[in-house]
Amino acid sequence: QVPRAPSQPGGGSESRRFANKHSKKALKASLTLGILLGMFFVAWLPFFVTNVTQAVCGCVPAGFFDVLTWLGYCNSTMNPIIYPLFMRDFKRAMGKYLPCCRRSGEPRPSAISLSMRNSNSGPRAATSLKNVL
Numbered sequence: 024q025v026p027r028a029p030s031q032p033g034g035g036s037e038s039r040r041f042a043n044k045h046s047k048k049a050l051k052a053s054l055t056l057g058i059l060l061g062m063f064f065v066a067w068l069p070f071f072v073t074n075v076t077q078a079v080c081g082c083v084p085a086g087f088f089d090v091l092t093w094l095g096y097c098n099s100t101m102n103p104i105i106y107p108l109f110m111r112d113f114k115r116a117m118g119k120y121l122p123c124c125r126r127s128g129e130p131r132p133s134a135i136s137l138s139m140r141n142s143n144s145g146p147r148a149a150t151s152l153k154n155v156l
Contacts, residue, residue: 055109062105066098 070091077083106113 051109055105058109059102059105062098062101066101067095070095 073083073088073091077088107117
Protein backbone atom coordinates (compact mmCIF):
# COMPACT_ATOMS: atom_id res chain seq x y z
CA GLN A 24 0.00 0.00 0.00
CA VAL A 25 1.11 3.50 -0.76
CA PRO A 26 0.55 6.02 2.05
CA ARG A 27 -1.63 8.91 1.02
CA ALA A 28 -0.45 12.43 1.58
CA PRO A 29 -2.75 14.56 3.68
CA SER A 30 -5.15 16.35 1.38
CA GLN A 31 -5.19 20.08 1.18
CA PRO A 32 -8.40 21.67 2.43
CA GLY A 33 -9.41 23.40 -0.83
CA GLY A 34 -7.83 20.99 -3.31
CA GLY A 35 -9.97 17.96 -2.53
CA SER A 36 -13.29 19.35 -3.68
CA GLU A 37 -11.72 20.87 -6.80
CA SER A 38 -10.10 17.58 -7.80
CA ARG A 39 -13.40 15.76 -7.18
CA ARG A 40 -15.21 18.30 -9.36
CA PHE A 41 -12.54 17.86 -12.05
CA ALA A 42 -12.89 14.07 -11.87
CA ASN A 43 -16.70 14.31 -11.99
CA LYS A 44 -16.56 16.56 -15.05
CA HIS A 45 -14.25 14.19 -16.88
CA SER A 46 -16.21 11.11 -15.88
CA LYS A 47 -19.38 12.73 -17.24
CA LYS A 48 -17.59 13.48 -20.52
CA ALA A 49 -16.28 9.92 -20.69
CA LEU A 50 -19.74 8.54 -19.99
CA LYS A 51 -21.28 10.70 -22.70
CA ALA A 52 -18.56 9.71 -25.18
CA SER A 53 -19.10 6.05 -24.34
CA LEU A 54 -22.84 6.44 -24.78
CA THR A 55 -22.41 8.11 -28.17
CA LEU A 56 -19.97 5.47 -29.33
CA GLY A 57 -22.25 2.72 -28.07
CA ILE A 58 -25.22 4.15 -29.95
CA LEU A 59 -23.21 4.54 -33.15
CA LEU A 60 -21.79 1.01 -32.98
CA GLY A 61 -25.14 -0.43 -31.94
CA MET A 62 -26.85 1.20 -34.92
CA PHE A 63 -24.10 -0.10 -37.19
CA PHE A 64 -24.47 -3.68 -35.96
CA VAL A 65 -28.27 -3.60 -36.06
CA ALA A 66 -28.17 -2.27 -39.62
CA TRP A 67 -25.35 -4.33 -41.15
CA LEU A 68 -25.17 -7.62 -39.20
CA PRO A 69 -28.34 -9.10 -40.78
CA PHE A 70 -26.97 -8.21 -44.22
CA PHE A 71 -23.65 -9.95 -43.61
CA VAL A 72 -25.24 -13.03 -42.05
CA THR A 73 -27.66 -13.28 -44.98
CA ASN A 74 -24.81 -12.76 -47.42
CA VAL A 75 -22.90 -15.72 -45.98
CA THR A 76 -26.10 -17.80 -45.91
CA GLN A 77 -26.74 -16.97 -49.56
CA ALA A 78 -23.21 -18.05 -50.48
CA VAL A 79 -23.60 -21.38 -48.66
CA CYS A 80 -27.11 -22.49 -49.60
CA GLY A 81 -28.51 -19.98 -52.10
CA CYS A 82 -31.87 -20.02 -50.30
CA VAL A 83 -32.33 -16.30 -49.59
CA PRO A 84 -35.01 -14.55 -51.67
CA ALA A 85 -33.74 -11.59 -53.70
CA GLY A 86 -36.35 -9.21 -52.24
CA PHE A 87 -35.31 -10.01 -48.66
CA PHE A 88 -31.66 -9.49 -49.57
CA ASP A 89 -32.53 -6.09 -51.08
CA VAL A 90 -34.40 -5.05 -47.91
CA LEU A 91 -31.39 -5.93 -45.76
CA THR A 92 -29.10 -4.02 -48.11
CA TRP A 93 -31.27 -0.92 -47.80
CA LEU A 94 -31.34 -1.35 -44.01
CA GLY A 95 -27.56 -1.00 -44.11
CA TYR A 96 -27.84 2.07 -46.31
CA CYS A 97 -30.24 3.60 -43.77
CA ASN A 98 -27.45 3.38 -41.20
CA SER A 99 -25.43 5.81 -43.30
CA THR A 100 -28.43 8.11 -43.30
CA MET A 101 -28.72 7.95 -39.51
CA ASN A 102 -25.12 9.06 -38.78
CA PRO A 103 -25.68 12.74 -39.69
CA ILE A 104 -28.71 12.67 -37.38
CA ILE A 105 -26.97 10.94 -34.46
CA TYR A 106 -23.83 13.12 -34.43
CA PRO A 107 -25.61 16.47 -33.90
CA LEU A 108 -27.88 14.96 -31.25
CA PHE A 109 -25.02 13.82 -29.05
CA MET A 110 -22.00 15.99 -29.89
CA ARG A 111 -22.02 19.65 -28.89
CA ASP A 112 -18.89 20.47 -30.92
CA PHE A 113 -20.47 19.01 -34.04
CA LYS A 114 -23.60 21.12 -33.47
CA ARG A 115 -21.47 24.23 -33.05
CA ALA A 116 -19.53 23.57 -36.26
CA MET A 117 -22.69 22.90 -38.25
CA GLY A 118 -24.32 26.04 -36.91
CA LYS A 119 -21.29 28.08 -37.84
CA TYR A 120 -21.14 27.10 -41.51
CA LEU A 121 -24.67 26.11 -42.51
CA PRO A 122 -27.20 28.94 -42.77
CA CYS A 123 -30.14 26.68 -41.85
CA CYS A 124 -28.50 25.70 -38.55
CA ARG A 125 -27.17 29.12 -37.50
CA ARG A 126 -28.63 30.87 -34.49
CA SER A 127 -30.00 34.35 -35.04
CA GLY A 128 -27.32 36.17 -33.00
CA GLU A 129 -24.27 34.53 -34.59
CA PRO A 130 -22.37 36.41 -37.29
CA ARG A 131 -21.89 34.77 -40.65
CA PRO A 132 -18.24 33.96 -41.47
CA SER A 133 -17.01 35.95 -44.45
CA ALA A 134 -15.49 34.32 -47.51
CA ILE A 135 -12.24 36.20 -46.90
CA SER A 136 -11.86 34.91 -43.35
CA LEU A 137 -12.61 31.36 -44.51
CA SER A 138 -10.07 31.55 -47.32
CA MET A 139 -7.43 33.05 -45.01
CA ARG A 140 -8.09 30.34 -42.44
CA ASN A 141 -7.87 27.56 -45.03
CA SER A 142 -4.81 28.90 -46.81
CA ASN A 143 -1.37 28.92 -45.38
CA SER A 144 -1.01 32.65 -45.91
CA GLY A 145 -1.36 35.29 -43.30
CA PRO A 146 0.71 36.51 -40.36
CA ARG A 147 3.09 33.95 -38.94
CA ALA A 148 5.62 34.03 -36.20
CA ALA A 149 9.14 33.99 -37.54
CA THR A 150 10.64 30.60 -36.93
CA SER A 151 14.29 29.86 -37.07
CA LEU A 152 16.58 27.23 -35.74
CA LYS A 153 17.42 29.46 -32.79
CA ASN A 154 13.75 29.79 -31.80
CA VAL A 155 13.20 26.04 -32.05
CA LEU A 156 16.25 25.13 -29.99
